Amino acid sequence: MAGNQKFPSDLLLVAGLVILADIFVLIPVLSGSIIRTAFGLPLVLFLPGYALIAMLFPEKSGLEGMERIALSVAMSVAVVPLIGLVLNYTPWGIRETPLLASLSAFTLLLSAVAYARRRQLPADRTFEVPALSLIAGVLEKPKSKTEKTLRIILALSFLVLIGTGVYITQVPQEREPFTKFYILGPDRMAENYTTEYIQGESGTYIIGITNNEYRTMDYTVEVRLENESLLLPENLQHIRLAHNTTLEEPLEITPSIEGKNMQLEFLLFNETEKKVPSRDLRLWINVTKEG
Structure with missing residues (x-):
């Protein structure tokens, strides 16, 4: 049955x-x-x-x-x-x-x-x-x-x-050490970046760093608008990350100058080379006067 x-x-x-x-x-x-x-x-x-x-x-x-x-x-x-x-x-x-x-x-x-x-x-x-x-x-x-x-x-x-x-x-699996550096939009997605500003307004970006260097690393972030460095909060100027750790921090930017197709650079420096950025990300933004 x-x-x-x-x-x-x-x-x-x-x-x-x-x-x-x-x-x-x-x-x-x-x-x-x-x-x-x-x-x-x-x-x-x-x-x-x-x-x-x-x-x-x-x-x-x-x-x-x-x-x-x-x-x-x-x-x-x-x-x-x-x-x-x-x-x-x-x-x-x-x-x-x-x-x-x-x-x-x-x-x-x-x-x-x-x-x-x-x-x-x-x-x-x-x-x-x-x-x-x-x-x-x-x-x-x-x-x-x-x-x-x-x-x-x-x-x-x-x-x-x-x-x-x-x-x-x-058998030990040897992997290439690397650092991942990225920026996200305000909704924490790799899209909808703020690129159109009215002078005096602010835009928010998410700075992301992942350490896969197989050791603790020290990093510094610098942001430049048309090659002029912007003032950043202390927590982005001195970053220490353990291996296999990711940091995502919001960063609010208020462009101080007016212009079109201006280059906004996000630079990442590590502890071994503090003058030449190890990673370089760029956005082009427009800043116009109100009205």
């Missing part, structure tokens, strides 16, 4: 691994541990494909255990780049958190659909994963050339998986 099966242990395990991967990636205290990689790699290289195969083949007769495992790896390798391609055309882009959320949602959704499909089947036809029979199936002699080929593919896939994990955890 359909609909009376207990929750499949394999789908429950898939959901549990997805949640654990999310926890160890998103929580800062845990994200630096090796366990993050141990849970993250299956989420990329196995779990999405397994959920997809479980949804497509809910019956025992659909696929053998070895075929399911091999196809799960292959489908994951195919699905993950497609999800990344879709994210590339969204406002979130291909970043860690959006990719993690997309993979997790994809895997959990397909697992739920797989569970629903299995519930529609009689218990004797529903696919399940008894651990002992699965181990025995892996160890027994292949029954056909196809099964032998699948086992070879599976073995190579797991070797790649293990090798990737060892490389990521043991």
Whole structure:
């Protein structure tokens, strides 16, 4: 009779691994541990494909255990780049958190659909994963050339998986140090900058600095209008930022001179070179008399 099966242990395990991967990636205290990689790699290289195969083949007769495992790896390798391609055309882009959320949602959704499909089947036809029979199936002699080929593919896939994990955890990942310097409009977006002034009016900009230099850095901001330095608040003249820290500070500017297409420069100096700016951003503004 359909609909009376207990929750499949394999789908429950898939959901549990997805949640654990999310926890160890998103929580800062845990994200630096090796366990993050141990849970993250299956989420990329196995779990999405397994959920997809479980949804497509809910019956025992659909696929053998070895075929399911091999196809799960292959489908994951195919699905993950497609999800990344879709994210590339969204406002979130291909970043860690959006990719993690997309993979997790994809895997959990397909697992739920797989569970629903299995519930529609009689218990004797529903696919399940008894651990002992699965181990025995892996160890027994292949029954056909196809099964032998699948086992070879599976073995190579797991070797790649293990090798990737060892490389990521043991080999230091050297990255180029850099500082990010940017300005935002008053609504904290990279648009709607104040460029049209009536003399005496003020405009607000958001100064942004991100330190990715792998050490604490000292910065100084200078703003020039037509090569004349403007007076800035103290908190922008002496800035100290730890690595992987972002500072965003509002800056109100009141142009004191009238003119068209005047150059408003935002300059960032660091502790190593205090005469030549390390970053230089520019806007062109118009200032007119009232009336």
